[in-house]
Amino acid sequence: MKTVITSTDKSLLNIPELKRYGGLFRYLSLRDVSVRYKQTKMGFAWSIIRPVINIFIFGILRYLVDRSSGFVESFVAVSSGIVFWQLLSTTITDVSNSLSTNANILTKVYFPKLILPLSSLLVCLVDFLIAFIIFLILFFSFKGLPPWQIIFLPMVVTYGVILCFGIGLLSATASVKFRDVKFILPFFIQILFYASPIFLSSEFILSMNIPAWIKVLYQLNPFVFIINAFKFCFYGTFENYNVTYAMVSAVITLFVLIFSVKYFLNFEKSFTDYI
Amino acid sequence: MSEAAIKVENIGKKYNISHRSRRTNDSLLSALGDGVKNILNRTGSRTSVEEFWALKDVSFIINKGDRVGIIGRNGAGKSTLLKILSGIVKPTSGRIEYDGKMASLLEVGTGFHGDLSGRENIYLNGSILGMSKKEITARFDEIVSFSEVEQFIDTPVKRYSSGMYVKLAFSVAAHMSPDILILDEVLAVGDAAFQKKCITKMNELSTSYGRTVLFVSHNMNTIRSMCTSALYLEKGNVAATGALDKVITQYQNYFKENISKGISVGIKHLSNSGEWEINTDAQVTVSWEKYRFKPGWHCDIACYSFDGIKLFALQSHSFPNFSSLDPEANAITFTIKNIGFSNSELRMDVGIRDCVDEPYSIVVENCAILSPSDKGLPQYARQDVLVVPETTCKANKYE
Known part of the structure; x- marks a missing residue:
């Protein structure tokens, strides 16, 4: 087995190499899963408590802002979006931090660096899955049988996670050189939250008395389609469905994914010079 | 003919070191202004970049x-x-x-x-x-x-x-x-x-x-x-x-000939074989330009093993007959006996000061290496020790 290192080396998406480091991927993920709630009294309950608190806060907010639905319905309406958003936002943050939190390993050992964001992603998914299964049981025992549209759920989750992974990877790469990203990211996520139909429905926003260009901008947000698609799996109706904006969302997602992976690989070999 | 395991050809590694001119920002406002300028004007003249080839x-x-x-x-x-x-x-x-x-x-x-x-x-x-x-x-x-x-x-x-x-x-x-x-x-x-x-x-x-x-x-x-x-x-x-x-x-x-910061250190072995054998002396002479230190100067040396363990240190002011009052004096010689250092190099730090109570005016780390010879080392000494004390050993009947 010959290995050549030159100054002009470019990383490529080397799947066989990634596979060879499968063990490392497994143990890094295992580490993060088992460490996440170490030394907490509540342990994994936290992955359920956090969305519950958010549902409570934003259920009340929604009731105050949008009086078209009753008090209890407000909570039901925000719950699914909040649970999903929990996954999306932690994916963005954790993937984005994956390089800097593992800087000590990066600078001492060689391995394909893509393993780090990938294992963060896995950890977010595991965390989500536990909370989500409990949520599903609670939700449908309260609301009755789920609609047939629930079968789209895995697809929608995958779709959302891909976009968030792309965003996270982009900011992870950029933050190696520019730590500014770490400070901007929370605001970015906060803006995304309010610009997505999580606690206020698309219908409510689009019926508001605001300039038309804001409404266009709002619908260009790929998360609007993703969150509405998620709600579609729960409530059976697709709010504000529009083929053009669905396509826009898909194109943005694909672009972000390809661009972020390319940017990451281009820059991978110089991480250790900056981190 | 053996096979090559690693071939390295013309490897170089460059780092850019940026030097920032030292004008302190006297107010938060000017600091913010500079931050904005840095973003707008990427070729800002305030930082100069130097290439460093590691x-x-x-x-x-x-x-x-x-x-x-x-x-x-x-x-x-x-x-x-x-x-x-x-x-x-x-x-x-x-x-x-x-x-x-x-x-x-x-x-x-x-x-x-x-x-x-x-x-x-x-x-x-x-x-x-x-x-x-x-x-x-x-x-x-x-x-x-x-x-x-x-x-x-x-x-x-x-x-x-x-x-x-x-x-x-x-x-x-x-x-x-x-x-x-x-x-x-x-x-x-x-x-x-x-x-x-x-x-x-x-x-x-x-x-x-x-x-x-x-x-x-x-x-x-x-x-x-x-x-x-x-x-x-x-x-x-x-x-x-x-x-x-x-x-x-x-x-x-490299160490023996090393003259750094204007301090040179010479080592001479006084044994017949020219090696610093056990029970023979080595002379360590530290010298510098005349009049560099005020009369009354003192010089200390410290010797370490390569693992960083301090073995001994000598201070000129604690030698009873030592005097550095001659204004022409610009060197000091320590004569050190090999008390059984095994064959391990000792690295030396030197410090010189103008007066006993003052901090060192100059410290040269790693300025020389003493190489004790293992000739004459007793048979019973192991190779991985630093000092060999004189010892006797015999089997006994213990009642």
Whole structure:
């Protein structure tokens, strides 16, 4: 087995190499899963408590802002979006931090660096899955049988996670050189939250008395389609469905994914010079 | 004709060091202004960038089964070279080719996580070092028994003492089995007994079945005992390469001739053979330009083993007959008797001050090397000790 290192080396998406480091991927993920709630009294309950608190806060907010639905319905309406958003936002943050939190390993050992964001992603998914299964049981025992549209759920989750992974990877790469990203990211996520139909429905926003260009901008947000698609799996109706904006969302997602992976690989070999 | 395991051609590594002009921001507003200017004007004149070549035009070939010691002063580029070889840092120029599986050990306990148990950390650290789960499982018991922490293997490592921690970390590393092994000076960890165990283990690792080893160390004795040849780096260049003795001698000459900060240190052995044998004297003369220090100056020297253990220090002001009141005096000579240092080099620091109560006006670290000879060393002395006291020994009947 010959290995050549030159100054002009470019990383490529080397799947066989990634596979060879499968063990490392497994143990890094295992580490993060088992460490996440170490030394907490509540342990994994936290992955359920956090969305519950958010549902409570934003259920009340929604009731105050949008009086078209009753008090209890407000909570039901925000719950699914909040649970999903929990996954999306932690994916963005954790993937984005994956390089800097593992800087000590990066600078001492060689391995394909893509393993780090990938294992963060896995950890977010595991965390989500536990909370989500409990949520599903609670939700449908309260609301009755789920609609047939629930079968789209895995697809929608995958779709959302891909976009968030792309965003996270982009900011992870950029933050190696520019730590500014770490400070901007929370605001970015906060803006995304309010610009997505999580606690206020698309219908409510689009019926508001605001300039038309804001409404266009709002619908260009790929998360609007993703969150509405998620709600579609729960409530059976697709709010504000529009083929053009669905396509826009898909194109943005694909672009972000390809661009972020390319940017990451281009820059991978110089991480250790900056981190 | 032996086969090349590693071929290094014209490797260079450049770093850009930016110097910022030192105008302090006197107000928050001006600091903010500068921040904005930095963003708008990327070629801002406030920072100047200097190129620094940590390595330049380094070429060498290492044959299969060679055990090469890499030596050189701090900042000579040893660690950078190892990092480039192991693929962690990308070279700015040049090309490297190697054959086989490579593993590098630049730090003990990479990726250890305090909240995980010893057992979990063995698997995590092992996989970081490139071992497969099968390999780790197969060697698990060996690793645990080597580490001497069996009892606490299921305790989170943050509860470990620092000694236990490094012992466990070293044990994982010591059980790797690559074709090419890259070692930075990380081996000797833990207490003295464990250090000895580490060195024996590293010896075993590097000498067993023709493995190629690159090993960075400041300890010439370890290099002598572990390596077959040496590579001497000096300011990012290869200063010498080849036979162990030749390269090490050249490296040590660098210290002997070294005049830094205007202080020169000369060493003369007073024995007939010219070596600093046991019970003979060595003269250490520290000299400088005339009138540099005020009459009444004092000079101290301290000698360390290469592991950094201070062996002895001499202070001119505590010698009863010493006087430096002659304004023409610009040198001091210490005559030191070899009381049985075994064959290990001692490095020397020198400090000079104008007056006993003042701090040193000048300190030169690593300014010279004393090389005690092992000739005349008693038979009973082991090679890995530093000082040999005179001893007698006899079997007794004890009632």
